Amino acid sequence: MNLTFSLEDLPEAARQFWANFPKARVFALNGDMGAGKTTFIKALCAAKGVNGATASPTFSIINEYRFKDGHDQDRIIYHLDLYRLKNLEEAVEAGVEDCLYHPSAVSFVEWPDVVTDILPADTVHIYLSVTPGQQRKLVAGSAHPGEFRPSLQ
Numbered sequence: 403m404n405l406t407f408s409l410e411d412l413p414e415a416a417r418q419f420w421a422n423f424p425k426a427r428v429f430a431l432n433g434d435m436g437a438g439k440t441t442f443i444k445a446l447c448a449a450k451g452v453n454g455a456t457a458s459p460t461f462s463i464i465n466e467y468r469f470k471d472g473h474d475q476d477r478i479i480y481h482l483d484l485y486r487l488k489n490l491e492e493a494v495e496a497g498v499e500d501c502l503y504h505p506s507a508v509s510f511v512e513w514p515d516v517v518t519d520i521l522p523a524d525t526v527h528i529y530l531s532v533t534p535g536q537q538r539k540l541v542a543g544s545a546h547p548g549e550f551r552p553s554l555q
Contacts, residue, residue: 405540406533412441413538416449426526428502430514438538442467443481443510450508452479463487478507484515493517500518503554508552 403422419475423429429437444456452467465481480501487493493516501509502522515523528542 403540403542406537407540408537411440412445416442419446419542420449421538423526425541426524427507428509428511428522428525429528429542430511430521430525431528431530432514433528434532437530437532439512440483442528442538442540443512445511447479447481449530450477450479456481457496464496464498478504480504480507480509481512482509483512484516487513487516490516490519494520509516 403419405415405418414541417476431443432441446469447456450469452469454467456465456467463483463486467481469477469479471477473534478494482498482501484493487496498511498517499520501507502511502517502520511517511521524543524544526544528540531539534537
């Protein structure tokens with residue numbers, strides 16, 4: 403999937419994203435600081451009907467949001483920001499593995515490099531970058547990160 407969008411286009415970009423990945427459960431977000439990872443996750447949460455504020459879990463590491471799916475079932479979205487973690491052991495101690503393998507939750511992982519070895523095989527890898535016109539370019543696909551490293555230029 404390839405998308406280029408502005409801040410005003412975020413709701414439509416989120417809708418298109420969910421249409422492309424309706425059953426995916428784990429998303430690994432890559433991009434430079436300021437690329438829009440958290441902002442995009444907020445739009446994805448809003449598109450799912452998450453009520454209340456969503457914020458970056460930089461200091462808490464994991465935020466949990468709730469929404470109702472199309473069958474009126476309660477569902478969970480985990481938003482993980484692993485920027486401050488030094489290694490896999492810290493990630494496991496923080497409960498990251500529980501989020502990644504929760505059977506009915508969706509997980510968004512910012513700065514996923516520290517947990518690459520424990521990401522599920524079907525993780526959707528998302529790469530965000532800022533275009534010269536200050537739009538965001540998103541490239542996403544389901545493949546091991548070593549096999550899927552798109553050019554964001």
